[in-house]
Amino acid sequence: MNRPSTGGQGSASQHDGQVPDEVAEHFTSLTRSLLASKNVSEVLERVVDACWRVIPGAELVSITLRDPQGSFFTPVETDELATEIDRLQYRFDEGPCLSAADPDGPALAASNDLSRDSQWLRFGPAASELGLVSLLATSLFPAHRPPQITGALNIYAKRPDAFGPGTASSALLLATHASLALAHTDAVTRAALEREQLRRAIDSRDVIGQAKGILVERRGLSADEAFDVLRTTSQQLNIKVAELAERLTDGHAPRLDEE
Template identity: 55%
Template sequence: MADERDWDGAKERFVAEAREAAVENPTPSEDHSPPGSPLVRQFTTLTRSLLDASTVGEALERVVAAAVAVIPAVDVASVTMRAPDGAFHTPVQTDELALELDQVQYSSGEGPCVDAARMPGPALAYSDDLAVDPHWPVFGPAAAARGMGSLLSTTVLPNVKPPQLSGALNLYSRERHGFTSADRDTALLLATHATLALTATTALTNAELKAAELRKAIDSRDVIGQAKGILMHRRGITADEAFDILRRTSQNLNVKLADLAGTLASRHTEVDLP
């Protein structure tokens, strides 16, 4: 593990070289693209797009989009972030299924993305066959039931200084043994590349991540409050009784509470709960 000075030095060289390349060739085309393989050109393009990102969310969205573009086996992708208090959340994903799969890992406390996002943890964690992987007996079968065959997660470290935010880039494939050894190398390179670029994003602060997480929590709380109000008005029950109905129905239908509440709030003239 490099110490903090090594890390800061690498970051400064990365940013300086990337900005210099962007100035020399601001609009790459087929005739003036960076030398090397298509993968090299894709990573160069990603460098520029990350350095231009004005928010954390924008930068992370570009990372997952790049992962889907450069690794053919990827069907859905996400980024896990681990807050200083140890809580996990998914700020960006390419598909709602990725968010659902991440949530299974968070609630069960097991899975490649949880392992890769922990500090300290492995730089890379993966499963070639989720349905039978003995390392994740809860998450693996749950992911397989949702159509996933394999998963590859690589550590992302947007901030190595206190409070040491950490995370993981999560790549899901519907195929068993979907990722080759070359894919694993590419994922590690992408995660390292993304880490260095994210450390250069001045908007990347713990306060911003907390604010985004808070906005999600407030949105969920608002829609749950609306659903409770609908049930209270219809049935003449208390707020606690309304919430209990929502909770039990969510468990029975295996649907997230916020999603169930959102459906009831937006379609209250059509939908009622048991």
Template identity: 55%
Template sequence: MDATTVRGVLVRVVDAAKAVVPGADLVSVTLRTASGLHTPAETDPLATRLDEIQYRIDDGPCVDATRKAGLGLTFCSDLASSTRFGAFGPAAAELGVHSVLAVGLFPDGDGPRMGALNIYSRQVAGLDELDRDLTLVLAAHASTALAATMAATSSELEGAQLRQALQSRDVIGQAKGILMERRGISADEAFDVLRTASQSLNVKLAQVAQTLVDHRAEV
């Protein structure tokens, strides 16, 4: 698969996610185009079927992840018993899929996002915190690689969204490092501090991170 094309980039991303995310049974990428959402790459046709159910009812984790502010992370550990996504949860469970994790591409930009990386598990509670962390990293990589590929035909994407994604990722990393050093906590714990502050203040995680970096002497 040609890694210089959009589809080539996305195939490499879903294959990597299937290989490195422990709880991943099925992986797909949702992509937003002028005609709506579609699935250009997946590791199993069932993943596309699950995505398409969500597109049809305009509800579900992969749809939600393209709309959310902040990280654009949507998670459900038991689709059969959840009423969060309407008809999607029971439909997914009937197809043998019980957990889902979706992360928006360009996770720190303003919505709507250009798509989402979707991880499905056949097990109840089949995806844990490690899976979420790895998926966030993969989504950030996918966003950057996809932007670089699409920049050949979209100077606006190259000029605005790519810079924003890279800058946000860098400042979040700096903020995590400050918390880890000053408070003696792990990377996951530092990220949780930032995420909790973002949710409590209703401010984008990247903005919380930037504030921390700007006031590092006061932490």
């Protein structure tokens, strides 16, 4: 199904271009890992993580899903701020992820500067107040069999004109991979996603707590200071806090436990 992208004042209009070889290699690796994924949450997390790594300028990534009753939710994201931005769109009933997740909407919704964009009169200013300026959302296409949940892959950045030529091509490829993988998993239900997400959140919280304890004991930090060290280092290394925490507890992390 071919659908035009949205446009408007401040909208991203130059998203054509070739996908670089190194990105193509990431897609090949992603395809293998997606086919090996055992559940919906794992599929979505792999796609979001790949998007965060291979899309130049991507600072926050999330996935929006729209259930058969028309309700929107965010099952996975790289940062809680991404969920907050998504929820603004759900509350205002406008925004790129809603447009892209609509079966009759555009395949691509984008903006180069939300503070000056007239596409979303309430969402745009609210998102820019939280520091998000550029965005790109592309559709996840539903499977032919029920439940036909639609969705969008959402990419956010804190500076204007963050996404250059070729970004849309890469995002569309990632969204296609996600759609195909989801079509081969068990039926997607909100309840199942929430159960899986809760289980993973508990696991992540436990390992982060262990890592904080190591830093508190060995470096004499407070719990808040220990988490700040984890968060700052994760940003520098471009990996998730939970992954860094797991490396630290396994003894394979950078020497965070030393001054």
